[in-house]
Amino acid sequence: HVQLVESGGGSVQAGGSLTLSCVISEDTYGDACMSWFRQRPGKEREGVAGLARGGGTTYADSVKGRFTISRYNANNTVYLQMNRLNPEDTAMYYCAAKRLCDRFYPRRASVPPSDFGYWGQGTQVTVS
16 A cells, blocks of 8 residues: 655745655655655646656756755655745645656656656645
8 A cells, every 4th residue: 555645844934945755655665756746726736856766856947956856765755855935836745656667757847747646645835
């Protein structure tokens, strides 16, 4: 049974930072390609950062240089460090996992959400 549990969202002033965490069930962690998505009010869900099994990372242009995706194998966790937040970053953030992916996937952040079979419940980020 695959489980993804996000945490770390909250309210922050513009210019501030937050770190989101996504704990993944152990039987999935090792062979999953991971991405963080967000859904802003009135908008479609969009990919913001991806982490391939081979270690490569990819980011949406809107967050490049401000967000960092990483993983810590000891606790089956993928992180999204978000710096220099601005009001346009206000959204519900989701982590997502895809199994049976090659080691370079995703090659770009803007992959379709439908590519991912496993999702967390989401965590709200509000920037004012």
